[in-house]
Amino acid sequence: MDRQDLEAELNRCAVCGKCRAVCPVFIETLDESKVARGRIRLASAYLRGGVSATKKLSESVNSCLECFRCEANCPSGVDYGLVIHGIRAEMAMRRPMPILLRFALRRLLFWRRGFDVAMRLVSLLSRAVPRRGKRLRYLPLFVLGSGGMPAIKRRTALSRMRGRGESSAGETVVFFVGCLMNYTYPEAAEDCVEVLEQLGLRVVVPEDQLCCGAPAFSLGDLEAVRRLARRNQEVLLRHNPSAIVVGCATCAGVLRKEYPRLLGDEFAGLASKVRSFSEFLAERGEIDWGSERRTKVTYHDPCRLKWQQDIHAEPRSLLREAADFVEMEDADMCCGLGGIIGLLHPDVSAKLGDKKARSVMDSGAEAVATECPGCMLQLEDWLLASGSAIEVKHIGQVVRERMVGGRLRRKEKTVTGRQ
Amino acid sequence: MRKQAIDKLRSVFPPQRFSTSPEDLITCSYDASRQEFRADAVAWPQTTDEVSEVMRLASLEGFAVYPRGAGSGMSGGALPVRGGLVLDFCKMNRLIESRPEDRLAVCEPGITLGELQKWLKPDGVFFPPDPASHDFSTLGGAVAECAGGLRAVKYGVTRDYIVSIEAVLPSGEIIETGRTVLKSVAGYDITRLLVGSEGTLAIFTKIAVRVLPIPEKVIALLGYFAGDDTAVKCAQSILASRILPRAMEFMDRGSLECVSRYRDFGIPGEAGSALLLEFDGAASAVADEAERCEDVMSKHGASNVRRAESDEEREELWTLRRSISPALFRHAPIKLNEDVCVPISRLSEALAGFRSISERLSVDIINFGHAGDGNIHVNVMVDEHDPDELRRGHEAVRQVYEAAVRLGGSISGEHGIGNVKTGFLSLELSPVELELMRSLKKVFDPKGILNPGKIFVEEGS
Numbered sequence: 071m072d073r074q075d076l077e078a079e080l081n082r083c084a085v086c087g088k089c090r091a092v093c094p095v096f097i098e099t100l101d102e103s104k105v106a107r108g109r110i111r112l113a114s115a116y117l118r119g120g121v122s123a124t125k126k127l128s129e130s131v132n133s134c135l136e137c138f139r140c141e142a143n144c145p146s147g148v149d150y151g152l153v154i155h156g157i158r159a160e161m162a163m164r165r166p167m168p169i170l171l172r173f174a175l176r177r178l179l180f181w182r183r184g185f186d187v188a189m190r191l192v193s194l195l196s197r198a199v200p201r202r203g204k205r206l207r208y209l210p211l212f213v214l215g216s217g218g219m220p221a222i223k224r225r226t227a228l229s230r231m232r233g234r235g236e237s238s239a240g241e242t243v244v245f246f247v248g249c250l251m252n253y254t255y256p257e258a259a260e261d262c263v264e265v266l267e268q269l270g271l272r273v274v275v276p277e278d279q280l281c282c283g284a285p286a287f288s289l290g291d292l293e294a295v296r297r298l299a300r301r302n303q304e305v306l307l308r309h310n311p312s313a314i315v316v317g318c319a320t321c322a323g324v325l326r327k328e329y330p331r332l333l334g335d336e337f338a339g340l341a342s343k344v345r346s347f348s349e350f351l352a353e354r355g356e357i358d359w360g361s362e363r364r365t366k367v368t369y370h371d372p373c374r375l376k377w378q379q380d381i382h383a384e385p386r387s388l389l390r391e392a393a394d395f396v397e398m399e400d401a402d403m404c405c406g407l408g409g410i411i412g413l414l415h416p417d418v419s420a421k422l423g424d425k426k427a428r429s430v431m432d433s434g435a436e437a438v439a440t441e442c443p444g445c446m447l448q449l450e451d452w453l454l455a456s457g458s459a460i461e462v463k464h465i466g467q468v469v470r471e472r473m474v475g476g477r478l479r480r481k482e483k484t485v486t487g488r489q
Numbered sequence: 490m491r492k493q494a495i496d497k498l499r500s501v502f503p504p505q506r507f508s509t510s511p512e513d514l515i516t517c518s519y520d521a522s523r524q525e526f527r528a529d530a531v532a533w534p535q536t537t538d539e540v541s542e543v544m545r546l547a548s549l550e551g552f553a554v555y556p557r558g559a560g561s562g563m564s565g566g567a568l569p570v571r572g573g574l575v576l577d578f579c580k581m582n583r584l585i586e587s588r589p590e591d592r593l594a595v596c597e598p599g600i601t602l603g604e605l606q607k608w609l610k611p612d613g614v615f616f617p618p619d620p621a622s623h624d625f626s627t628l629g630g631a632v633a634e635c636a637g638g639l640r641a642v643k644y645g646v647t648r649d650y651i652v653s654i655e656a657v658l659p660s661g662e663i664i665e666t667g668r669t670v671l672k673s674v675a676g677y678d679i680t681r682l683l684v685g686s687e688g689t690l691a692i693f694t695k696i697a698v699r700v701l702p703i704p705e706k707v708i709a710l711l712g713y714f715a716g717d718d719t720a721v722k723c724a725q726s727i728l729a730s731r732i733l734p735r736a737m738e739f740m741d742r743g744s745l746e747c748v749s750r751y752r753d754f755g756i757p758g759e760a761g762s763a764l765l766l767e768f769d770g771a772a773s774a775v776a777d778e779a780e781r782c783e784d785v786m787s788k789h790g791a792s793n794v795r796r797a798e799s800d801e802e803r804e805e806l807w808t809l810r811r812s813i814s815p816a817l818f819r820h821a822p823i824k825l826n827e828d829v830c831v832p833i834s835r836l837s838e839a840l841a842g843f844r845s846i847s848e849r850l851s852v853d854i855i856n857f858g859h860a861g862d863g864n865i866h867v868n869v870m871v872d873e874h875d876p877d878e879l880r881r882g883h884e885a886v887r888q889v890y891e892a893a894v895r896l897g898g899s900i901s902g903e904h905g906i907g908n909v910k911t912g913f914l915s916l917e918l919s920p921v922e923l924e925l926m927r928s929l930k931k932v933f934d935p936k937g938i939l940n941p942g943k944i945f946v947e948e949g950s
Contacts, residue, residue, distance in 0.1 A: 085523050
């Protein structure tokens with residue numbers, strides 16, 4: 071993507087205002103500078119020199135949840151991902167990034183051991199502050215002045231699954247773990263991998279896979295993303311997998327949508343192999359279910375999955391088989407943790423989180439399933455705050471609990487059309 | 490605006506509801522007409538008293554004031570063309586009361602039509618006007634522009650549903666037009682005068698609307714025809730057969746071709762036009778109407794007729810209609826989107842006229858829209874980088890207006906005049922009528938401070 075691409079995309083906006091009807095941040099704030107149309111007009115002015123990189127402009131750009139609801143509903147077909155990441159990159163170019171952040175994006179993310187140590191350190195520090203409930207430990211994020219941080223598990227998913235699948239044979243898929251699952255929900259990642267193995271697949275979990283680059287996108291460091299993408303491409307395609315299965319909606323969206331459109335066609339091959347976990351099961355899995363009681367489960371649509379990848383029927387049909395599925399009100403409304411809004415606009419994030427928790431509780435479910443560790447974090451947080459005992463699970467965990475066996479459906483030649 | 494005026498305004502609003510920052514001025518500088526005008530200040534009022542105080546100051550200090558809703562207007566009606574103060578009503582959006590037993594609801598102007606429907610639904614009633622922007626446009630904006638919509642065939646337009654308006658005059662005085670009852674003939678009908686006045690006479694602060702019971706059942710029908718004429722004749726026969734659809738949308742060959750390139754809707758290759766109809770009412774009556782309509786359609790040679798009863802099936806049919814805009818957008822970089830309205834009986838002549846304009850000036854013209862009320866969306870497709878084509882495009886627009894007026898129609902069915910059609914108003918209105926309107930404007934707004942530069946060509950220019 072270059073500046074001309076960005077300008078062309080900004081011009082594509084018909085200024086109709088439809089995004090005001092769907093943007094979760096606008097609905098909460100009623101602030102035109104915090105909706106796609108307003109950001110697009112401000113960005114145009116910024117590129118023309120009509121407005122400078124003020125605090126207000128940063129607020130406008132950073133208040134985006136990256137939920138892609140506006141993109142999915144845009145009558146003019148504006149590629150909003152290109153717009154928001156393009157503006158952030160333009161703004162980042164004109165203003166030096168804090169050294170620590172730059173170090174994290176350009177160095178730490180590439181250095182798995184160092185990253186592990188840093189996360190361990192955070193984990194240890196977090197033990198020193200009071201716990202809130204069973205799952206979460208709160209550490210005031212003094213750097214960014216926000217609410218809290220998730221508990222970091224002692225052993226990462228990648229270390230737990232080291233060497234897995236490397237000696238076995240058969241059709242190979244690679245599992246992409248993603249940072250949040252790696253450090254916070256390693257057990258969910260393991261469950262996903264076990265489900266895939268029970269279908270008879272050889273599942274490789276390369277230990278040298280890196281962060282997908284979502285935080286670097288959000289902070290406008292496209293160079294860091296490009297370097298991460300190149301390394302990931304090499305690592306993930308090394309075993310010549312038939313698919314790259316991803317358990318995190320954000321990582322899947324970044325790998326299959328944002329790599330090719332922001333970094334170029336060199337990533338089209340990688341992107342075409344990416345499948346979200348439930349999408350892959352719908353396409354290829356034939357699962358045998360056990361006979362124990364089915365728990366009442368509701369489903370929360372991760373924004374990136376529904377709006378960016380058009381995946382919403384697959385997880386539901388899976389849950390209808392795996393559990394006693396109930397739909398909740400506004401299941402596809404953002405939980406409030408997208409992008410970096412949780413850090414920069416905790417008030418908006420809190421309103422959305424609280425609403426989401428109430429929808430979950432009103433559904434009467436015993437557990438809520440989703441397919442994004444970020445959503446899991448936010449759901450746990452707000453259910454806890456509401457005093458609810460409803461469990462939050464990755465959809466892979468729900469499947470794993472009742473699955474007794476299964477096999478692979480033959481690969482269909484047709485492309486799913488989601489690329 | 491003078492600094493003194495801005496300082497005085499600051500004392501009317503809390504700091505978070507008044508701004509002169511460039512970012513806030515940019516985000517209220519545009520609307521769907523894709524023009525841009527920068528104001529000097531913007532405020533987000535929440536009470537009638539605040540609005541009244543603003544207008545008192547504006548009369549005193551002589552600055553211009555522009556009421557704004559969602560900024561979704563198509564004709565520039567809310568744009569601060571002369572600088573001054575924008576009053577953005579999106580935060581004055583409360584629902585004051587629903588009185589289903591009186592068939593009335595009262596709300597503030599900043600509420601979106603979508604929110605209004607959501608709020609009315611538990612009472613089993615709805616507000617019929619449904620412009621394409623209904624899920625984000627505001628009630629205040631809909632009243633100011635007298636918005637129409639798809640359901641106008643059966644239900645009429647916004648003007649038919651406004652019972653009473655609380656409004657602030659340019660002097661700052663507060664008036665309440667009409668009474669919140671369904672019948673009232675005490676004095677002139679100021680309410681009707683304010684509806685469609687495009688924010689030039691008074692600023693609405695409270696609106697009482699008439700609501701109707703939500704129909705029990707809705708059925709949609711879609712059928713394809715050989716050409717424009719057959720579809721229009723079919724539409725006229727349907728209306729003449731004592732059948733009243735709530736929506737009757739027409740799509741010409743150009744629209745269908747564009748949509749087919751955009752996505753596969755299974756449109757038959759030979760289709761030269763299409764009609765999409767919707768019926769609502771009691772279940773038995775609707776089924777009967779739809780059946781009779783199917784008969785009429787088949788008599789007119791309709792092919793591939795599809796009937797949709799569930800919400801999902803209907804949604805599928807409407808997706809076709811809704812895809813026209815994005816599809817056209819891919820077809821040509823800009824479209825000049827006009828909304829002329831002609832008598833239904835003269836639709837065929839109008840469409841033939843538009844076709845010959847298109848051929849004469851060699852610009853693409855694609856037509857679709859509301860066949861049931863004669864309101865056709867005429868899209869002149871041009872490339873803005875081609876100055877000659879752009880010029881021919883604008884000439885085509887003028888000729889489309891002239892053709893519509895000649896057939897007894899109007900240059901704007903539902904978008905309003907705003908600042909984009911001021912030069913064409915005299916095509917439709919006589920000098921006497923224009924002068925009467927100007928005089929009315931002067932009675933309400935002698936100093937010309939409320940939404941200047943709209944509807945009329947400036948005197949002396």
